[in-house]
Amino acid sequence: MLDVGVIQQRLSGGMVGRDIRLHKAVTSTNEVLKELVKEGVPEGTVVIADEQTAGHGRLRKRWFSPPGVNVYASVLFRPAIPLREVPGFSFIASLAVADTIALEGLRPAIKWPNDVLVDRKKVAGSLVECASSGKKVEYVILGVGVNVNVTPAALRAALGDAARAAGSLGQAAGREIDRNVFAANFLNLLDRWASVFAVQGPAPVLDAWRDRDILSGRRVQVRGEGESYDGRVLGVDREGYLVLRDPRGARRRVLTGEIRIAD
Numbered sequence: 205m206l207d208v209g210v211i212q213q214r215l216s217g218g219m220v221g222r223d224i225r226l227h228k229a230v231t232s233t234n235e236v237l238k239e240l241v242k243e244g245v246p247e248g249t250v251v252i253a254d255e256q257t258a259g260h261g262r263l264r265k266r267w268f269s270p271p272g273v274n275v276y277a278s279v280l281f282r283p284a285i286p287l288r289e290v291p292g293f294s295f296i297a298s299l300a301v302a303d304t305i306a307l308e309g310l311r312p313a314i315k316w317p318n319d320v321l322v323d324r325k326k327v328a329g330s331l332v333e334c335a336s337s338g339k340k341v342e343y344v345i346l347g348v349g350v351n352v353n354v355t356p357a358a359l360r361a362a363l364g365d366a367a368r369a370a371g372s373l374g375q376a377a378g379r380e381i382d383r384n385v386f387a388a389n390f391l392n393l394l395d396r397w398a399s400v401f402a403v404q405g406p407a408p409v410l411d412a413w414r415d416r417d418i419l420s421g422r423r424v425q426v427r428g429e430g431e432s433y434d435g436r437v438l439g440v441d442r443e444g445y446l447v448l449r450d451p452r453g454a455r456r457r458v459l460t461g462e463i464r465i466a467d
């Protein structure tokens with residue numbers, strides 16, 4: 205069982221996790237946190253749930269969130285950054301998840317923009333949402349879903365064919381992963397990455413992210429809204445766009461879309 209006391213005992217006392225709200229079941233931890241923002245909860249507040257009934261991801265996709273096996277958590281930030289730097293939170297989310305997975309003895313990789321993979325299967329994703337007035341960021345909600353102990357059979361039953369690209373940490377490690385330890389490690393590492401980002405800006409975050417990125421140099425197919433095209437990945441730029449060289453030699457910046465590795 206997830207247990208706030210056990211998680212709190214393992215926290216290193218940073219800003220992330222200073223207030224943790226654990227729920228048995230919610231629609232979506234991001235949505236619950238958005239409601240809490242209206243009550244003025246402080247930066248670093250975490251909503252974590254054992255189950256989500258309407259968990260969602262990028263591109264309006266559903267995020268399979270069965271009870272008792274995984275981690276679904278959202279964290280509130282109130283950063284003093286311009287709107288264009290908000291994608292940095294997607295990068296720190298992936299870095300914190302990847303570092304937490306590495307503590308379990310596994311070898312994570314990151315696939316732009318927000319997938320964390322182990323053994324080429326997606327085990328985690330993040331959804332960063334923000335509210336702004338003009339160019340001023342009011343708040344950022346960083347939500348992560350991690351397939352910790354969900355079984356391949358449950359993934360197949362829920363996702364059908366798409367389950368071939370999905371996995372879990374328990375499956376990769378061949379043992380059950382302790383969700384309380386995982387959640388606490390994640391919050392500690394997220395706190396560390398958030399302060400690197402706040403103090404030093406996006407450069408060190410992007411450098412670390414590039415070390416774990418599996419797309420650079422690969423040929424990919426981008427399925428965006430309404431169009432689909434190929435390209436060779438050159439990397440990620442300062443603002444978080446994926447940069448490609450298309451078959452005609454032109455540079456293209458991709459902000460959103462689905463990326464399939466083609467070689």
Ligand code: BTN
Binds near residue numbers: 276
């Ligand atoms: C993706 O891969 O598209 C992102 C998935 C993000 C899922 C997490 S689970 C916790 C938080 N609540 C949500 O509804 N979504 C995020």
